[in-house]
Amino acid sequence: MLKKGDEEIKKELKNLNISLTLDEVRKISKAIGREPSIVELYIFNAEWSEHCSYKSSRNVLKMLPTKAPNVVLGPGEDAGIVRLFDKYCLVVAHESHNHPSQVLPYEGAATGIGGIVRDINCMGAEVIGVCDPLRFGENEYIIKGVIEGVGGYGNPLGVPNLGGDTYFNSSFNDNCLVNVIALGLVSEEDIIHSKIPDCAKDIPYSIVIIGKATDASGFCGASFASEILDSAKERKEAVQVPDPFLKNVLFKANKELFRLIKEKNVEIAFKDLGGGGLACGTSEIGGDFGIEIELSLVPQIEGLLPEVITCSETQERFIMAVPDSIIDDVLKLYNEDWELPNISEKASAAVIGKVLKEPRYILRHNGKTVCDLPVSLVVGGISYDREEMPIECRYEEPDQEIGTKNLKDAILNVISHPNVSSKKWIYSSYDMEVQGKTVIRPGEADSSLIAPLIEKGISVGVACSCDCNPLQGRIDPYLQAVNAVLEAQRNVASIGATPVCLTDCLNYGNPEKPEAFWQFKEGVRGITDACKELWLKDYPEYPMPVVSGNVSFYNESSSGTSIDPSPIIACFGIIRDISKAITMEFKDSGNPIFLVGERKDELGASVYYQTLGFVGRNIPKPDLEKERENIHKIIELINDGFILSCHDISDGGMITTIIEMAILGDLGAEIDIEGIGTIREDKRLFSETPGFILEVKKGYEGKIKLNQAYHIGYTIPEKKLIIKDLIDIPIDTLKKAWMGTL
Amino acid sequence: MRVAVIQFPGTNCEYETLVSVKSVEIDCEIFRWNRPADELLEFDGFIIPGGFSYQDRVRAGVIASKKPIMKAIMKKAEDGCPVLGICNGAQVLIESGIVPGIEWTKVEMALTFNRWTGFFCDWIYLKVWSKKSPFFSLFSIGDVFPIPIAHGEGRFVTQKEGLLDRLIRNEQVALRYCTEDGEIIDEFPINPNGSVFNIAGITNKEGNVLAMMPHPERASFAYHKSSSGIKIFEGMKFFKK
Numbered sequence: 001m002l003k004k005g006d007e008e009i010k011k012e013l014k015n016l017n018i019s020l021t022l023d024e025v026r027k028i029s030k031a032i033g034r035e036p037s038i039v040e041l042y043i044f045n046a047e048w049s050e051h052c053s054y055k056s057s058r059n060v061l062k063m064l065p066t067k068a069p070n071v072v073l074g075p076g077e078d079a080g081i082v083r084l085f086d087k088y089c090l091v092v093a094h095e096s097h098n099h100p101s102q103v104l105p106y107e108g109a110a111t112g113i114g115g116i117v118r119d120i121n122c123m124g125a126e127v128i129g130v131c132d133p134l135r136f137g138e139n140e141y142i143i144k145g146v147i148e149g150v151g152g153y154g155n156p157l158g159v160p161n162l163g164g165d166t167y168f169n170s171s172f173n174d175n176c177l178v179n180v181i182a183l184g185l186v187s188e189e190d191i192i193h194s195k196i197p198d199c200a201k202d203i204p205y206s207i208v209i210i211g212k213a214t215d216a217s218g219f220c221g222a223s224f225a226s227e228i229l230d231s232a233k234e235r236k237e238a239v240q241v242p243d244p245f246l247k248n249v250l251f252k253a254n255k256e257l258f259r260l261i262k263e264k265n266v267e268i269a270f271k272d273l274g275g276g277g278l279a280c281g282t283s284e285i286g287g288d289f290g291i292e293i294e295l296s297l298v299p300q301i302e303g304l305l306p307e308v309i310t311c312s313e314t315q316e317r318f319i320m321a322v323p324d325s326i327i328d329d330v331l332k333l334y335n336e337d338w339e340l341p342n343i344s345e346k347a348s349a350a351v352i353g354k355v356l357k358e359p360r361y362i363l364r365h366n367g368k369t370v371c372d373l374p375v376s377l378v379v380g381g382i383s384y385d386r387e388e389m390p391i392e393c394r395y396e397e398p399d400q401e402i403g404t405k406n407l408k409d410a411i412l413n414v415i416s417h418p419n420v421s422s423k424k425w426i427y428s429s430y431d432m433e434v435q436g437k438t439v440i441r442p443g444e445a446d447s448s449l450i451a452p453l454i455e456k457g458i459s460v461g462v463a464c465s466c467d468c469n470p471l472q473g474r475i476d477p478y479l480q481a482v483n484a485v486l487e488a489q490r491n492v493a494s495i496g497a498t499p500v501c502l503t504d505c506l507n508y509g510n511p512e513k514p515e516a517f518w519q520f521k522e523g524v525r526g527i528t529d530a531c532k533e534l535w536l537k538d539y540p541e542y543p544m545p546v547v548s549g550n551v552s553f554y555n556e557s558s559s560g561t562s563i564d565p566s567p568i569i570a571c572f573g574i575i576r577d578i579s580k581a582i583t584m585e586f587k588d589s590g591n592p593i594f595l596v597g598e599r600k601d602e603l604g605a606s607v608y609y610q611t612l613g614f615v616g617r618n619i620p621k622p623d624l625e626k627e628r629e630n631i632h633k634i635i636e637l638i639n640d641g642f643i644l645s646c647h648d649i650s651d652g653g654m655i656t657t658i659i660e661m662a663i664l665g666d667l668g669a670e671i672d673i674e675g676i677g678t679i680r681e682d683k684r685l686f687s688e689t690p691g692f693i694l695e696v697k698k699g700y701e702g703k704i705k706l707n708q709a710y711h712i713g714y715t716i717p718e719k720k721l722i723i724k725d726l727i728d729i730p731i732d733t734l735k736k737a738w739m740g741t742l
Numbered sequence: 743m744r745v746a747v748i749q750f751p752g753t754n755c756e757y758e759t760l761v762s763v764k765s766v767e768i769d770c771e772i773f774r775w776n777r778p779a780d781e782l783l784e785f786d787g788f789i790i791p792g793g794f795s796y797q798d799r800v801r802a803g804v805i806a807s808k809k810p811i812m813k814a815i816m817k818k819a820e821d822g823c824p825v826l827g828i829c830n831g832a833q834v835l836i837e838s839g840i841v842p843g844i845e846w847t848k849v850e851m852a853l854t855f856n857r858w859t860g861f862f863c864d865w866i867y868l869k870v871w872s873k874k875s876p877f878f879s880l881f882s883i884g885d886v887f888p889i890p891i892a893h894g895e896g897r898f899v900t901q902k903e904g905l906l907d908r909l910i911r912n913e914q915v916a917l918r919y920c921t922e923d924g925e926i927i928d929e930f931p932i933n934p935n936g937s938v939f940n941i942a943g944i945t946n947k948e949g950n951v952l953a954m955m956p957h958p959e960r961a962s963f964a965y966h967k968s969s970s971g972i973k974i975f976e977g978m979k980f981f982k983k
Contacts, residue, residue: 151861155892156794158754245797249751339776343751431863431892433960434792436758451965455761459965578965 018045019223039370042307046276050226053381056511057551063528065543077194078119080547082501085460091184093119094503096552099225100239101178105145109178110153110242116182118272124192125184128452132164133466133568137173151429156244161430163442168418171564174557179505181570185452195287196321197267204324205355211317213346214300217241218313222275228554240315246344247316253338269321279310281319283361286375290356295365297352306365389514395615403682413611416737420652445583446491446648461578465491466570471605472619473565477519481526481567488571490648493631495581496638497573498537504549509562511553516562523567533624537632580639584647586665589717592701597691598708599677599684607652608686620689626707642703645695653686657693663735671713672724745787746773750806755792762959766976782814787824787978790831802895803833824981825951832953841953843946851900857936861894869920872913875949877977886924887970889956896955898937917943
C-alpha cells in the first residue's frame, strides 16, 4: 500500500474509513519496519485516535492537580478513586458520548451510561449512581431521544440517577453534548486494576472475554468520536447497541467474580471493553507483559472480518487476565450460574488467549497471524503540540439604559427560561430511588446525596453536582472554567458536604484549529487555578484533585463553528452524617434570610441578558480566596445546624434562588435589596455573581460570620414574594412560570 | 417465617428489599431464578421485587409469570402463604392471574402504560383502603403515607364487567393514590398513572397475595423521606405459620 502515491494512499484510507493521516501511517511503518497489516492499521486507527490517545490534549492536561492524601488512584485507569470512610473508597468516572448521541440519540445516550458504569464496575466496585450533564440545541428529536436513552439504560440496570444539569443553546444545534458520570463504592483492599499483575511472571495467566457476543456494532467508534460530525456522513454503524438487561445480569455475575477471586486469593486484571474494543482493552492490560489472542475464539456472530472482531465496540463486554487455576470456576460462574448464553444470544465467558512474558501484542485469526506488534508501540500513542490563537471577545455590555422597568415581567421571563425552569420533566423519567440509598434527590437541593454505607451502619453520605455555563465560554473560556469549578463546589457545600475531588469532561471544538485549542487550554488553566485556590478543606496544602476525566474534541457543526466551550465539572463531596444534610426549600416562616456575596455588575452570559437578547461581557470574576472561606464556613454552619436551607446563586441570579426556595417550601419571602450592592435594582436581582441564599435558624443570625453576608429579610407564611418597594407577586404565579405551566 | 426474595434476570430491587425484610427480623434470602423450583417449597413467604424481569419483553412481567418458580409460588399462595409483588413483581402477579384471582390463575386485570407519562419516578401519597390482608396489620384504614413510585406500566385496568365492584365489595382494593390530605382525586400527579379507581395496590380474595406498584423498600428507614413502607414487610409476621 505504501508504495502507492500519496493521493492514492489517502483515498485507500478513506475507503477503509480509517482516520489516520498519511504521516501517521508512515510513522507506524517506520516504527515496525514493514507495512502494517489491515488489522494493525485499524488498531492504530483506534489507539491513535484523539479519543484513546489524548494526542492533542495530553501535554496540556499535565497542568491539572491530581495528587492529594485522599486520592487512592488518580487518572490513568478506567476511573479515579478517593478515600470515603475507613477502608471504603469512592470510585468516579466521567465521559462523553456526544457524537453517537447526535447521530442516534437514544442508543448514543444509552450506551454512554452503559460505558461509564463499566468503567466503575471494572475497578471491582459496585455502581451506586449516575449523572447526566446535557447540552442541547433546538432539535426536539435529539432532546427526547437522549433523555429516553439515559433513563432507558439506567432504569433497568438499577442504578439511581443523581442528576446533572441541562442547558439549551443554539451552538449545540448540530452537536449536542451528552456527558455521563458514574459513582461506585469499593473497599480499598478489593480494588482491581486493569494491568496484568506481576505474579504472571511465575504462574500462567489466560485472557478471558465475558459478555455479549461480538458483532460489528460500534466498529471504528473511537475514531468516529475523534472526527468532525459531518451531516453528510452520519455513521450510524459506528454507534453501539445498548443492552441494559444483559448488563444487569453481568454486573451481578461480576459481583460473584469479585467474591471468587477474594476467596481464592488471586490477582486478576479486569477492564471494560469500550472505545477501541478488544484492541484497546487487551493491549492496555499488557503493561510489561504480552498478549496472544486467537480471534476465532471470541464469541461472535458469524462472518466477521478479523479487523471487525478486533475493533468493534460491541457493548456489555469485559476482558480479564486470570490465573489458569481459576478458569473453570470463572467460566462456570458466567456460563452456568448466571446463564449468560440464555440471557443474550451467544453471550458467554470464553478463553481467547494467554499472557506472554515477552511484551508483544499478537493476534491470530484461524491460526494466521494478523497482528504482531510491541505492546509499548500499540499503547504508547502519539502526541501533538497544537497551535493556539486567542479569540478576541466580540461581545459588549448593553447600553446603560437597556433594562426593564417592569420587574415582574422580567422575573417571570427569567424563571420560565428553559435554562432556569424546573427540570422535573427530565429527572422524573429517571429512577432516582433504586438501591434504596438516595437521601437527597435531583431537584431537592443543589446536589444529590446518597448513603452508600448505611446498611453497614455508617451514616456517611456522598454528594455530587455537575456544572458549566456554556455561554460564559464564549466570552472568556478561562473564567468560565474557574466559575464551573467554583459552582460545582458551592453546590456540594450547599447541602453541607465537603468537596473531596473533581472529575472533568472537556468538550471543545477542533483542536487542529488554533482558536479552539486556545479555548481548551484556557479551560484547563482555569480549572487548575481554581483547584489550587479552592483547596481541600481537610488538607489545605493540597489543591482540589481532578481524579478522572475525559477530553472530547471535534464538537462543531458542519459549517465549522465550534460549540460553546464546555469544561463540564463534576464535584464529589462527603458528609460525615447524612442527618445533618439540608435541602434547599424554605423550612418555616419567620426565619431570617441571608444573602452571601455582594451583587456586582456581572451579568455577562446571564439568563437576564439572554431574555433581553444580549450576551454581554462582564462575566463573574470571583475572588477565590473569599469564596473558599465562605464555602468552608458554610459547610461548618450547616453541620452545626445553624442553617436550615441553602441554595447557591447561579443561573437567574439571587431572585431566582429565593423563588425556588419559596416554591419548594410552599412559603413566601419578604426581602429588602437595599445595601447589597450599588448597581441598578434589576441587575442586583439578576446578577450571576457567585453567592448563596441561606435560611438561618431564628436567633442564630450572629453565627453567620461570612464574607459579604447580608440579612435581607424573612420567610413569611403568606405565599408571596415581596421585595420592599418593588415587587409583590403570589408564589403560585411564580410556580406556574417556573414549572412551565403558565 | 422464612422469606424468599425472587431474583429473575433483570430484577433490580432485590438487594434493598432484602435489607428491608431483614430489618424487621424476618429470615430472608435472595432466590435466583435458575435454582430448582422445589427448593422454594421450603420457604413460607415470597417477595417478587421490582425491576425489568426478562427485559419487559412482550409485556412487563409476563415471561417471569410463566416460569417454573412461579408455579411453585402459586402453589404456596394457594396454601395461604404471603406473597408480595412490588412494581415489576406486581406485574408478574397480575400476569399470573393470582391477583385479583377471582378466578384463580385467570388474568383478569392488566397493568398497562401510564396514562399521562412514560416512565415516571416521584413521591406520591397512598391511602390504606382495606385491612383485609395481614400485610396491613400495622395500619389503620384511612392511613395516608408518602412512598415513591418508579414505573412506566403501572396503570391498573380491567375490561371485565363488574370486576371492579366485586373487588371493592371483597375489600381487595388495599391501597389507593390520594393527596397529602387523603383526598382521592383522579388527576395527574395525584393518580400518577391513571389507574382505575386510583388503585395502587390490590390483593387476592383471601388477602395473602398483594400486588402493589409503589416501592415500600424505598420508604423503610429514617434516611428515606418516610418509613411507613416498612410496616408492609412487618405485616408478613402476622400471617399464621
